[in-house]
Amino acid sequence: ADVSRHLAIDLGASSGRVALGTLEGGRLSVEILHRFPNGGVPVRGGLYWDVLGLWREVLHGLRLAATRGGVASVGVNSWAVDYGLLDGRGELLGAVNHYRSPRLNGVMERVQGELGAGHIYEATGIQFLPFNTLYQLAAEPPERLAQARTLLMVPDLLHFWLCGARVTERTNASSTQFFDPRSGEWATGLLESLGVSPLLLPRIVEPGTVLGTLSPEVERETGLRGVRVVAPATHDTASAVAAVPAQEEDGWAYVSSGTWSLVGLETPAPVITAAARAANLTNEAGVGGTTRLLKNVMGLWIVQQCNAAWGLDFGELYAGAAAVPPGPLIDPDDARFAPMGHDMPTRVQAYCRETGQAVPQTPAEITRCILDSLALRTAEVLETLQDVSGQAVGTVHVVGGGSQIAPLNQLIADASGRPVVAGPVEATLIGNLLVQSGALDRPGELRAVVRASNDLQTFTPGAAVSPERRAQFARLGGRPAAEAG
Numbered sequence: 216a217d218v219s220r221h222l223a224i225d226l227g228a229s230s231g232r233v234a235l236g237t238l239e240g241g242r243l244s245v246e247i248l249h250r251f252p253n254g255g256v257p258v259r260g261g262l263y264w265d266v267l268g269l270w271r272e273v274l275h276g277l278r279l280a281a282t283r284g285g286v287a288s289v290g291v292n293s294w295a296v297d298y299g300l301l302d303g304r305g306e307l308l309g310a311v312n313h314y315r316s317p318r319l320n321g322v323m324e325r326v327q328g329e330l331g332a333g334h335i336y337e338a339t340g341i342q343f344l345p346f347n348t349l350y351q352l353a354a355e356p357p358e359r360l361a362q363a364r365t366l367l368m369v370p371d372l373l374h375f376w377l378c379g380a381r382v383t384e385r386t387n388a389s390s391t392q393f394f395d396p397r398s399g400e401w402a403t404g405l406l407e408s409l410g411v412s413p414l415l416l417p418r419i420v421e422p423g424t425v426l427g428t429l430s431p432e433v434e435r436e437t438g439l440r441g442v443r444v445v446a447p448a449t450h451d452t453a454s455a456v457a458a459v460p461a462q463e464e465d466g467w468a469y470v471s472s473g474t475w476s477l478v479g480l481e482t483p484a485p486v487i488t489a490a491a492r493a494a495n496l497t498n499e500a501g502v503g504g505t506t507r508l509l510k511n512v513m514g515l516w517i518v519q520q521c522n523a524a525w526g527l528d529f530g531e532l533y534a535g536a537a538a539v540p541p542g543p544l545i546d547p548d549d550a551r552f553a554p555m556g557h558d559m560p561t562r563v564q565a566y567c568r569e570t571g572q573a574v575p576q577t578p579a580e581i582t583r584c585i586l587d588s589l590a591l592r593t594a595e596v597l598e599t600l601q602d603v604s605g606q607a608v609g610t611v612h613v614v615g616g617g618s619q620i621a622p623l624n625q626l627i628a629d630a631s632g633r634p635v636v637a638g639p640v641e642a643t644l645i646g647n648l649l650v651q652s653g654a655l656d657r658p659g660e661l662r663a664v665v666r667a668s669n670d671l672q673t674f675t676p677g678a679a680v681s682p683e684r685r686a687q688f689a690r691l692g693g694r695p696a697a698e699a700g
């Protein structure tokens with residue numbers, strides 16, 4: 216049988232991995248060769264990514280891969296919206312800013328005032344989030360922009376370091392909020408209105424494009440030889456959605472569950488309507504010309520940051536949360552929960568106090584509050600997606616690291632009244648690897664391989680959430696101003 220082997224590099228907000236995928240006889244096996252931590256680096260009031268440190272870890276992972284025999288290709292995916300700026304010689308101009316940097320405070324509101332929120336949404340169909348690349352560029356010091364010749368999104372930057380190609384892959388381009396999902400081209404007018412030169416923007420390529428081969432320098436550093444660099448769906452969420460093990464004919468939604476919960480549908484075309492804008496939904500590009508109509512829900516970030524303060528075992532924390540009775544709720548999308556900080560437990564408590572609810576005390580109680588709230592928010596967004604798209608949702612597929620949290624899967628099933636199919640945990644790596652393998656050229660094959668290669672677990676909705684409980688959640692409301700209108 217044909218065997219093909221590929222390497223996927225998946226950079227997440229809290230960790231990164233280098234993995235080896237072997238595709239044989241319609242099944243994909245994934246072996247993680249190297250795992251390393253990632254996170255924001257606070258310096259002098261700013262917040263950055265250690266991209267050089269990430270690059271060193273990537274090289275280390277590739278060295279491990281070289282000891283395991285030949286591979287056909289390698290490709291990188293990461294979180295969205297962040298970028299490096301290069302000068303004319305290809306040198307990185309300064310650090311790569313983190314999307315949670317305080318430098319963005321108030322910038323989105325200013326740009327919305329200047330360009331008009333309606334105009335921005337109509338041109339891009341992207342959810343207003345304060346860290347979209349559009350607002351990050353508006354926050355750049357003019358001197359830095361004047362020196363810059365090329366903007367590369369984080370995965371594109373690593374591809375450039377791997378093989379010298381300076382291009383932007385489509386799925387991540389779509390997250391910037393200066394990409395027109397109808398034409399598939401950059402929405403250059405928005406940048407020009409901000410005084411940013413569209414000449415910074417490279418050519419857009421499709422997921423699956425061969426970008427080159429590893430540079431002689433990388434070959435020397437790693438011992439790999441003759442390996443092609445292939446762009447996967449470089450936006451991690453796009454790779455994860457590509458690997459949702461859905462049966463195409465059923466109505467289904469996905470929750471890509473990690474630091475963020477990306478709750479959405481795959482649609483044949485962008486949905487840029489008054490209702491989509493009112494609900495502040497995003498239309499990011501998926502593989503094969505699809506659209507990811509979705510919404511960012513704050514996700515496990517809140518628990519991760521709480522546990523950065525507590526230092527507990529995550530498994531025990533979630534089990535403990537499942538064992539305490541339901542109590543107070545938060546609006547997980549309240550802006551106060553977005554910044555990094557060890558004071559997250561205090562923020563959750565303050566929210567409960569201010570909204571006249573019982574104040575959760577123990578880590579188990581606080582985590583229970585967060586999980587209940589995430590599940591209710593997920594259910595709310597699923598209803599909105601169904602209304603706005605007209606696409607019925609039968610099954611909810613939860614993929615990614617968060618799909619391992621059985622109590623959360625059950626809470627989502629209960630809150631949404633729909634069966635939840637959990638897994639695969641490694642959806643992002645799987646989507647990355649399968650796009651490199653060329654599976655997109657054979658419609659339906661990619662998801663069939665995912666189904667054949669992974670054990671999935673189904674959670675059936677139990678006791679319905681009471682109307683009082685839903686009302687308790689709905690009262691919190693407090694959606695960000697941009698979403699309200």
Ligand code: LFR
Pocket residue numbers: 227228293294295296297314450451452473474475477511
């Ligand atoms: C998930 C993700 C989301 C994006 C957020 C910030 O990892 O890529 O899709 O909105 O990170 O980049």
